[in-house]
Amino acid sequence: MKTLPEKVYAFIDSQNVNLGVKSQGWSLDWGKFRLLLRNKYKVEKAFLFIGYIEKYKPLYESLHRKGFILVFKNVMESKKRGIIKYKGNVDAELVLHAMIEIENYDKAIIISGDGDFFCLVEYLASKKKLRKILSPNNKYSSLLRIYSKYIVNIQGFRTQLEFSKKQKERHSRGKQC
Numbered sequence: 001m002k003t004l005p006e007k008v009y010a011f012i013d014s015q016n017v018n019l020g021v022k023s024q025g026w027s028l029d030w031g032k033f034r035l036l037l038r039n040k041y042k043v044e045k046a047f048l049f050i051g052y053i054e055k056y057k058p059l060y061e062s063l064h065r066k067g068f069i070l071v072f073k074n075v076m077e078s079k080k081r082g083i084i085k086y087k088g089n090v091d092a093e094l095v096l097h098a099m100i101e102i103e104n105y106d107k108a109i110i111i112s113g114d115g116d117f118f119c120l121v122e123y124l125a126s127k128k129k130l131r132k133i134l135s136p137n138n139k140y141s142s143l144l145r146i147y148s149k150y151i152v153n154i155q156g157f158r159t160q161l162e163f164s165k166k167q168k169e170r171h172s173r174g175k176q177c
Contacts, residue, residue: 020136051088
């Protein structure tokens with residue numbers, strides 16, 4: 001009797017990943033990242049949690065074309081000394097969607113570098129639904145003590161996932177990558 005392959009879903013805190021890799025001195029190529037998730041971890045659906053700002057609509061369309069399912073969070077805009085800042089915490093949406101989808105997947109991959117998802121990780125692990133935690137940095141200390149066997153640092157894939165200099169040049173000239 002042939003067994004069906006496991007359904008694996010990824011739940012991605014986009015800002016945490018983006019800022020995490022930038023703090024390591026590089027930029028993530030989201031298309032290459034989606035391919036890594038599909039090929040290495042067999043991710044069928046990759047939910048990308050991201051704040052919505054109208055001027056970034058082309059970015060959202062590009063991410064969707066690369067195979068991400070975008071879940072938007074409205075952002076708050078604040079202005080301080082002429083500088084506009086945006087705040088859109090996606091943690092609650094990520095946890096909620098992981099639970100809404102729980103009957104649809106066999107294993108979940110949580111992609112974030114903070115410990116805010118401890119309760120979700122704990123629950124998924126207890127139900128044997130946690131495959132991995134991919135982190136862009138080492139800021140997961142609350143998870144490390146108990147869940148270290150699940151944690152993979154994205155930094156280890158830098159050579160495969162880094163946005164190349166050639167792509168940066170095209171991007172800066174206004175061409176889509």
